[in-house]
Amino acid sequence: xxxxxxxxxxxxxxxxxxxxxxxxxxxxxxxxxxxxxxxxxxxxxxxxxxxxxxxxxxxxxxxxxxxxxxxxxxxxxxxxxxxxxxxxxxxxxxxxxxxxxxxxxxxxxxxxxxxxxxxxxxxxxxxxxxxxxxxxxxxxxxxxxxxxxxxxxxxxxxxxxxxxxxxxxxxxxxxxxxxxxxxxxxxxxxxxxxxxxxxxxxxxxxxxxxxxxxxxxxxxxxxxxxxxxxxxxxxxxxxxxxxxxxxxxxxxxxxxxxxxxxxxxxxxxxxxxxxxxxxxxxxxxxxxxxxxxxxxxxxxxxxxxxxxxxxxxxxxxxxxxxxxxxxxxxxxxxxxxxxxxxxxxxxxxxxxxxxxxxxxxxxxxxxxxxxxxxxxxxxxxxxxxxxxxxxxxxxxxxxxxxxxxxxxxxxxxxxxxxxxxxxxxxxxxxxxxxxxxxxxxxxxxxxxxxxxxxxxxxxxxxxxxxxxxxxxxxxxxxxxxxxxxxxxxxx
Numbered sequence: 001x002x003x004x005x006x007x008x009x010x011x012x013x014x015x016x017x018x019x020x021x022x023x024x025x026x027x028x029x030x031x032x033x034x035x036x037x038x039x040x041x042x043x044x045x046x047x048x049x050x051x052x053x054x055x056x057x058x059x060x061x062x063x064x065x066x067x068x069x070x071x072x073x074x075x076x077x078x079x080x081x082x083x084x085x086x087x088x089x090x091x092x093x094x095x096x097x098x099x100x101x102x103x104x105x106x107x108x109x110x111x112x113x114x115x116x117x118x119x120x121x122x123x124x125x126x127x128x129x130x131x132x133x134x135x136x137x138x139x140x141x142x143x144x145x146x147x148x149x150x151x152x153x154x155x156x157x158x159x160x161x162x163x164x165x166x167x168x169x170x171x172x173x174x175x176x177x178x179x180x181x182x183x184x185x186x187x188x189x190x191x192x193x194x195x196x197x198x199x200x201x202x203x204x205x206x207x208x209x210x211x212x213x214x215x216x217x218x219x220x221x222x223x224x225x226x227x228x229x230x231x232x233x234x235x236x237x238x239x240x241x242x243x244x245x246x247x248x249x250x251x252x253x254x255x256x257x258x259x260x261x262x263x264x265x266x267x268x269x270x271x272x273x274x275x276x277x278x279x280x281x282x283x284x285x286x287x288x289x290x291x292x293x294x295x296x297x298x299x300x301x302x303x304x305x306x307x308x309x310x311x312x313x314x315x316x317x318x319x320x321x322x323x324x325x326x327x328x329x330x331x332x333x334x335x336x337x338x339x340x341x342x343x344x345x346x347x348x349x350x351x352x353x354x355x356x357x358x359x360x361x362x363x364x365x366x367x368x369x370x371x372x373x374x375x376x377x378x379x380x381x382x383x384x385x386x387x388x389x390x391x392x393x394x395x396x397x398x399x400x401x402x403x404x405x406x407x408x409x410x411x412x413x414x415x416x417x418x419x420x421x422x423x424x425x426x427x428x429x430x431x432x433x434x435x436x437x438x439x440x441x442x443x444x445x446x447x448x449x450x451x452x453x454x455x456x457x458x459x460x461x462x463x464x465x466x467x468x469x470x471x472x473x474x475x476x477x478x479x480x481x482x483x484x485x486x487x488x489x490x491x
Contacts, residue, residue, distance in 0.1 A: 243294070290436075306343065
């Protein structure tokens with residue numbers, strides 16, 4: 001029998017050092033930790049300043065200097081927010097998803113791709129370029145059945161990606177601020193119907209999913225499309241009900257108004273002193289403190305709406321045939337990147353409604369006063385940089401929670417998904433609306449905050465004692481578990 005020769009390609013083991021690594025001292029490790037986080041925050045500060053600077057540059061071509069929403073300002077916001085921030089962040093998340101899952105599962109993660117002339121995996125970053133090139137140049141195969149509905153077959157990915165991409169247009173990343181002579185804000189659309197725009201566009205994504213499954217002319221893809229459509233429609237009801245309490249608290253459906261009401265106003269910031277919007281003098285006026293259960297319900301329903309694990313039964317890449325089975329090349333890539341774009345959008349909405357938006361709790365008036373002295377009265381402009389930076393950090397934290405849920409929870413069965421939506425989240429959301437309305441009528445937003453604190457304590461207590469074994473399963477004095485089916489002892 002001939003010996004099997006090892007191919008000349010690089011072995012995976014060559015990327016894993018065989019020598020025992022040098023153990024770091026506590027001081028060395030702590031220094032690297034502090035230095036790494038300092039560089040990360042410095043990068044975010046520079047990114048925030050660049051975003052505001054680019055929008056200010058474009059807004060300079062508008063005639064009105066004291067109002068936001070000019071044509072050129074909108075062009076700058078589209079460029080910097082949607083084409084740069086959303087798309088680059090969604091692209092990086094394709095790598096972060098695999099790296100974080102590898103860390104949680106104690107794996108090496110992606111490390112095979114190389115840049116020309118660099119014999120190093122560079123922590124897997126070249127895989128982003130490799131994935132993009134593969135999607136762009138991979139053969140776009142269309143089956144005979146799908147060719148008969150080619151228009152609808154090609155329309156499916158566009159209806160899945162387009163609405164998800166446009167949703168970020170109403171999410172505000174900064175307040176309205178005079179940024180060196182021109183009033184600007186990092187928000188593409190300033191519309192009165194705010195969150196209704198989100199619901200309207202999100203519902204269009206159902207058509208893309210349904211068309212993808214039906215036009216493929218494949219019974220397995222059709223089943224995946226039916227599952228996805230039913231799931232998305234089911235959770236849209238809960239998605240809307242979870243925000244009714246927020247509408248009651250803020251009295252508006254505009255995301256920028258909701259964000260503005262969760263912290264100190266521009267006038268309060270310029271006066272200085274303490275933040276007058278704090279509940280009870282110490283609690284930030286964030287939506288999550290007035291509507292904690294609604295925040296959890298909304299994030300859960302949003303993950304089901306965008307079909308993220310553990311609600312990814314319609315896709316089921318590993319064992320269940322999904323609705324984009326017949327897609328390949330760039331069309332398949334649009335379905336995949338749309339999921340990460342939707343993740344960024346959901347994180348932005350949660351941040352704007354429940355996490356205070358751009359606001360920095362407790363320190364905004366005092367920080368603005370300090371920055372005024374450092375930059376000759378331009379403290380509000382410098383404060384806006386820190387506020388945009390805070391918004392980005394909150395978005396990244398929400399994304400991390402969503403990724404944590406993806407790799408920590410097993411996939412639900414489809415009947416469990418529907419049971420959770422219709423029999424658990426929907427009644428709980430209705431009850432939350434009633435409780436929120438009663439609390440607001442009784443004492444306004446502070447009463448809602450008091451109810452919210454009670455809900456937080458109750459939820460933490462439930463989670464802490466949820467896994468406690470019942471008394472019937474407790475071992476007896478001899479270490480044997482009690483038999484639940486045993487007859488009671490006679491006396």
